[in-house]
Amino acid sequence: xxxxxxxxxxxxxxxxxxxxxxxxxxxxxxxxxxxxxxxxxxxxxxxxxxxxxxxxxxxxxxxxxxxxxxxxxxxxxxxxxxxxxxxxxxxxxxxxxxxxxxxxxxxxxxxxxxxxxxxxxxxxxxxxxxxxxxxxxxxxxxxxxxxxxxxxxxxxxxxxxxxxxxxxxxxxxxxxxxxxxxxxxxxxxxxxxxxxxxxxxxxxxxxxxxxxxxxxxxxxxxxxxxxxxxxxxxxxxxxxxxxxxxxxxxxxxxxxxxxxxxxxxxxxxxxxxxxxxxxxxxxxxxxxxxxxxxxxxxxxxxxxxxxxxxxxxxxxxxxxxxxxxxxxxxxxxxxxxxxxxxxx
Amino acid sequence: xxxxxxxxxxxxxxxxxxxxxxxxxxxxxxxxxxxxxxxxxxxxxxxxxxxxxxxxxxxxxxxxxxxxxxxxxxxxxxxxxxxxxxxxxxxxxxxxxxxxxxxxx
Numbered sequence: 001x002x003x004x005x006x007x008x009x010x011x012x013x014x015x016x017x018x019x020x021x022x023x024x025x026x027x028x029x030x031x032x033x034x035x036x037x038x039x040x041x042x043x044x045x046x047x048x049x050x051x052x053x054x055x056x057x058x059x060x061x062x063x064x065x066x067x068x069x070x071x072x073x074x075x076x077x078x079x080x081x082x083x084x085x086x087x088x089x090x091x092x093x094x095x096x097x098x099x100x101x102x103x104x105x106x107x108x109x110x111x112x113x114x115x116x117x118x119x120x121x122x123x124x125x126x127x128x129x130x131x132x133x134x135x136x137x138x139x140x141x142x143x144x145x146x147x148x149x150x151x152x153x154x155x156x157x158x159x160x161x162x163x164x165x166x167x168x169x170x171x172x173x174x175x176x177x178x179x180x181x182x183x184x185x186x187x188x189x190x191x192x193x194x195x196x197x198x199x200x201x202x203x204x205x206x207x208x209x210x211x212x213x214x215x216x217x218x219x220x221x222x223x224x225x226x227x228x229x230x231x232x233x234x235x236x237x238x239x240x241x242x243x244x245x246x247x248x249x250x251x252x253x254x255x256x257x258x259x260x261x262x263x264x265x266x267x268x269x270x271x272x273x274x275x276x277x278x279x280x281x282x283x284x285x286x287x288x289x290x291x292x293x294x295x296x297x298x299x300x301x302x303x304x305x306x307x308x309x310x311x312x313x314x315x316x317x318x319x320x321x322x323x324x325x326x327x328x329x330x331x332x333x334x335x336x337x338x339x340x341x342x343x344x
Numbered sequence: 345x346x347x348x349x350x351x352x353x354x355x356x357x358x359x360x361x362x363x364x365x366x367x368x369x370x371x372x373x374x375x376x377x378x379x380x381x382x383x384x385x386x387x388x389x390x391x392x393x394x395x396x397x398x399x400x401x402x403x404x405x406x407x408x409x410x411x412x413x414x415x416x417x418x419x420x421x422x423x424x425x426x427x428x429x430x431x432x433x434x435x436x437x438x439x440x441x442x443x444x445x446x447x448x449x
């Protein structure tokens with residue numbers, strides 16, 4: 001992050017501005033990814049007018065960075081009306097999509113609207129593996145075609161490569177594919193429980209040896225490096241930006257600290273966003289937490305390098321507790337670093 | 345000073361954070377943070393109000409600056425922001441800013 005961008009985030013933190021919001025416009029989807037945590041039935045999405053009303057409130061609250069996601073965004077017939085409205089309000093807009101409904105016409109409209117980036121999920125370079133994960137035959141080819149449409153128009157595209165047992169060995173090929181397409185590639189080994197609490201999909205998480213391979217892959221070191229931090233600085237630190245400068249809004253108007261932190265804080269069908277953001281007891285509880293308030297994590301030897309997610313901890317039953325998935329990552333990362341030093 | 349009219353360029357995102365306008369350009373992710381005076385100019389950039397009027401009614405009104413200095417500095421600032429592609433200028437009133445140009449709430 002540039003120093004200027006850091007300054008903007010610091011100002012937002014001082015003023016408690018929700019600078020970044022992820023807004024899922026639908027949970028409906030045309031893929032059925034094996035690791036997905038969502039319920040794809042429509043339980044009453046916000047209408048076009050309601051979405052616009054929320055956007056008006058976010059603009060007033062100071063939100064600049066707006067990520068539209070789902071479900072699959074392109075299933076909303078009013079998507080481009082919403083995008084146009086958001087851009088007219090001055091938001092910096094990014095999209096997350098599987099892109100299988102994204103053709104040349106949609107790519108033109110995305111370019112003309114000044115959308116800053118489009119993130120597309122690609123699980124493997126192998127059609128049988130990718131399509132096996134999405135459960136949609138031909139989905140890899142369609143997503144890749146969409147990426148080419150976007151790139152041909154000069155748009156910034158990112159490939160999101162979620163790692164699970166089925167595709168854990170494919171990420172070097174996905175990164176090569178991304179380089180050929182002229183797009184960035186991010187890896188994420190995080191698999192979260194379903195929204196209803198069902199944890200059965202957690203068995204898709206990559207194994208410790210697979211995780212160790214990722215953490216010791218020299219071509220990825222920059223992606224996982226942490227700034228060195230002293231223990232005192234760390235104890236006073238906020239666990240993450242959730243509830244401080246960022247939050248998440250569901251297709252039904254529910255407000256959460258983060259997409260990965262399903263703590264209900266309010267609903268925009270009955271409340272103003274500003275009231276939820278500033279006055280929700282749950283949101284205020286989240287933002288009062290510092291690392292020193294975490295009884296287990298504050299005494300852990302991995303504290304300064306851990307990427308603990310408070311939302312995952314919450315889903316495990318205690319937002320001030322450890323997240324076992326992040327504990328595992330910390331231990332594997334430390335093992336990988338130790339192995340690297342031994343080699344050196 | 346001859347009349348200059350100015351409006352926000354397209355393909356930008358912008359929001360006022362604290363007293364400063366933050367601007368992001370979509371195609372190259374360039375980031376700009378305007379100081380309070382430049383932020384006031386940005387907020388007044390409707391393509392319909394002349395720079396002379398903005399200096400008189402906004403800059404001199406809201407900031408402790410003499411009119412001559414304000415005129416000179418504001419002119420230089422508008423030229424600089426236009427050179428960065430953040431503003432469009434004209435000798436005539438213009439249609440309102442690009443609907444996707446971004447305007448702070």
